[in-house]
Amino acid sequence: MSATKLKQALRRAARAERDPATATPCTAVAETDNGVLQRYTAAAGQPSGHGRPLLIVYSLVNRPAILDLSPERSVVARLSAAGLDVHLLAWHPPGQARQPLGLADYVLGDIEDAVHWLDKHYGTPPHVLGICQGGVLALCHAAIAGLTTPRSLTTLAAPVDTGTPGDRLAELARDIDFDALVKATGNITGPGLASVFAGLKPFALGPRRYRGLEALAEADDEAITTFMRMERWMYDGPDLAARAFAEFAREIYQRNALVHGELALDGHPVRLGDLRIPAFNAYALDDHLVPPAAASALGEHLGGPCHTQAIRGGHLGLFISGEAHRALYPELINWLATTEGAP
Amino acid sequence: MAGTQSSDQQNGDSTRGDWAEWLAGLRSSADPLGVRGLLERSARALDSARTPAQAAAALAEALEAERTRQRTGHEHLEALLGEWARTLRSLAPMLPDSGPGIAPPLLGPFPRRQALLQALISQSDDYQHALANHLECLTTLAEDCTTAYRDHLLEQTGDDTPIDPDVLMDAWMAVAEPRYEAWLAEPETQTRIAAVINAWSALVATLRELADDTLEAFGLPSARGLDDLAAELQRQRRRHRSEIAELRSEIRALKAQISAQSAPRDNPPQ
Numbered sequence: 001m002s003a004t005k006l007k008q009a010l011r012r013a014a015r016a017e018r019d020p021a022t023a024t025p026c027t028a029v030a031e032t033d034n035g036v037l038q039r040y041t042a043a044a045g046q047p048s049g050h051g052r053p054l055l056i057v058y059s060l061v062n063r064p065a066i067l068d069l070s071p072e073r074s075v076v077a078r079l080s081a082a083g084l085d086v087h088l089l090a091w092h093p094p095g096q097a098r099q100p101l102g103l104a105d106y107v108l109g110d111i112e113d114a115v116h117w118l119d120k121h122y123g124t125p126p127h128v129l130g131i132c133q134g135g136v137l138a139l140c141h142a143a144i145a146g147l148t149t150p151r152s153l154t155t156l157a158a159p160v161d162t163g164t165p166g167d168r169l170a171e172l173a174r175d176i177d178f179d180a181l182v183k184a185t186g187n188i189t190g191p192g193l194a195s196v197f198a199g200l201k202p203f204a205l206g207p208r209r210y211r212g213l214e215a216l217a218e219a220d221d222e223a224i225t226t227f228m229r230m231e232r233w234m235y236d237g238p239d240l241a242a243r244a245f246a247e248f249a250r251e252i253y254q255r256n257a258l259v260h261g262e263l264a265l266d267g268h269p270v271r272l273g274d275l276r277i278p279a280f281n282a283y284a285l286d287d288h289l290v291p292p293a294a295a296s297a298l299g300e301h302l303g304g305p306c307h308t309q310a311i312r313g314g315h316l317g318l319f320i321s322g323e324a325h326r327a328l329y330p331e332l333i334n335w336l337a338t339t340e341g342a343p
Numbered sequence: 344m345a346g347t348q349s350s351d352q353q354n355g356d357s358t359r360g361d362w363a364e365w366l367a368g369l370r371s372s373a374d375p376l377g378v379r380g381l382l383e384r385s386a387r388a389l390d391s392a393r394t395p396a397q398a399a400a401a402l403a404e405a406l407e408a409e410r411t412r413q414r415t416g417h418e419h420l421e422a423l424l425g426e427w428a429r430t431l432r433s434l435a436p437m438l439p440d441s442g443p444g445i446a447p448p449l450l451g452p453f454p455r456r457q458a459l460l461q462a463l464i465s466q467s468d469d470y471q472h473a474l475a476n477h478l479e480c481l482t483t484l485a486e487d488c489t490t491a492y493r494d495h496l497l498e499q500t501g502d503d504t505p506i507d508p509d510v511l512m513d514a515w516m517a518v519a520e521p522r523y524e525a526w527l528a529e530p531e532t533q534t535r536i537a538a539v540i541n542a543w544s545a546l547v548a549t550l551r552e553l554a555d556d557t558l559e560a561f562g563l564p565s566a567r568g569l570d571d572l573a574a575e576l577q578r579q580r581r582r583h584r585s586e587i588a589e590l591r592s593e594i595r596a597l598k599a600q601i602s603a604q605s606a607p608r609d610n611p612p613q
Contacts, residue, residue, distance in 0.1 A: 033580065096569060100577035109584050116591065146592065168528065175537035177544060184547035186566075200527070202382050203520040207512065266581075 005217040013216065016228045023068045024077045030117050032089065032110040034101065037117065040076045040086040052340070053118045053126035054079060055150075056088045057111055059133035060244065061193060062237045064088055066319050067131070069233070070226050073320045075329065082333040087126070089114045093238035099186050101241035103140070103248060104265040111141040115148045127336055129154040132290060136160065136252060143275045144268045152339040154280040154332060156318050157290045161297035163256040168200055169289065173253040182242035190237030200288055205234070259301050276304035278339045282328055287315040307335055381485055384409060389512055394503050395496035398511045402489045406482060413478050456556070463549050470542040477535045484526050488519040
């Protein structure tokens with residue numbers, strides 16, 4: 001590795017904007033207790049999607065910037081371009097006063113508020129797209145009786161069945177006392193959690209990733225910006241509310257309560273078998289965070305039809321890979337259109 | 344106590360500095376289990392290597408330095424905990440609930456304080472033990488990787504043949520990465536990591552409680568007080584949410600009722 005080129009790349013990286021505006025313009029249209037509902041504006045020349053609202057529920061871990069990292073690999077831009085009116089429930093990171101926020105607050109409060117707002121505003125319930133942990137939250141919302149029912153539910157890399165072999169996060173979580181942990185720490189810090197994820201693949205995310213830096217010395221500005229946005233995305237995750245973190249780790253990763261039908265939020269049972277709206281479930285075949293078996297199990301537990309699709313690549317590939325943008329999103333867009341006629 | 348501290352400072356300033364640095368590194372939320380630090384040290388060791396022999400020697404040297412650092416840190420932590428225990432023992436006769444031959448009273452605030460202080464000693468010990476155990480296993484893994492790396496390089500080329508540093512680094516990753524991942528998948532490794540986290544949680548919870556006691560004794564805000572406020576806010580928030588849910592449900596029911604009532608007028612029977 002040339003030291004001169006490396007220095008040059010680092011100098012350019014230091015100058016690159018690390019926190020630019022989203023690649024796709026968006027505006028805040030409503031607020032929930034712990035988030036803001038953002039509406040993405042279709043790019044110039046693209047159709048605007050009035051009448052087909054879609055709500056993205058992102059994970060509480062990391063930030064949704066990965067869905068809009070660059071114009072070429074933007075999930076929100078692709079969905080907007082297909083005529084969907086894309087909204088994102090962007091979570092506010094919890095401060096110390098919100099340590100006691102639990103999963104029920106996010107699901108029965110924020111997600112229900114956002115779905116209800118869109119239903120009222122558009123006169124039709126939205127399609128909901130839940131990502132990673134957000135997929136589990138969206139599943140919980142859709143499966144709880146008495147809440148606003150979405151038109152359809154899509155999950156991307158959602159850890160549904162954590163009892164499948166080789167689920168490293170579930171294995172590591174097995175003997176940890178999460179209630180004691182959050183009693184000691186309060187909210188879980190974003191960097192602390194990032195270090196756990198990096199610890200699963202320290203070589204890939206350390207030496208292998210940074211050896212590519214040299215090539216950035218002569219790359220165009222867009223490549224540098226994308227690299228730095230990814231860098232920020234990996235290590236600048238938001239803190240997690242203490243109680244919600246402990247509940248998720250205990251219920252989903254230790255007790256596997258979602259697939260065992262034992263999960264209840266504020267006394268409301270979450271029964272996947274009662275969920276009969278159309279579902280689309282996608283996962284990546286080399287995902288080390290949410291193994292294929294953990295995500296693909298969803299179809300076996302739902303009471304309604306579930307379209308399942310797998311693509312090659314890792315966790316992030318679902319959002320930024322060429323294959324995802326060539327094959328997965330066009331398929332999803334077609335599938336969403338077929339659900340438009342569903343009651 | 345002050346005299347003992349001064350004497351220790353005179354005798355072991357340099358090693359204590361190393362220990363503090365080592366512990367500070369582990370405390371960092373960016374590397375709570377020391378994996379990243381070990382990876383960085385191994386990468387740095389390979390930086391100046393130009394032949395397989397140099398690479399293997401540099402890695403072995405880096406790991407030996409890590410082991411020495413751990414040993415020194417362990418000894419110093421033992422010494423500090425010993426001092427701590429001695430101090431608490433010397434203070435104990437001044438407190439009303441302890442002392443040779445005196446049964447601790449059942450009532451009053453002192454038994455709780457004593458129990459916390461005693462728990463702190465055993466929890467410090469548990470944490471130190473769990474951390475040392477984890478780091479020992481991590482370092483042993485790194486040593487196994489170094490041996491495999493040396494063998495791998497010897498198979499590929501002679502000991503003193505100059506090799507591109509990038510190739511040396513590639514070979515190190517090819518050898519170490521699968522071994523690391525297999526090690527992480529072992530239930531024993533997972534149990535050890537959980538033991539570090541659980542021991543740390545118990546230790547910090549007790550420290551927080553003692554710190555809160557002290558702050559509250561001086562009439563200052565404590566973390567416990569702030570937690571209580573947050574819990575109160577949460578109760579209000581949940582009540583508010585529950586009321587909104589009830590209102591929405593009533594509105595839905597009313598709409599359904601209105602719709603049912605107006606249906607015959609909209610669609611009169613033929």
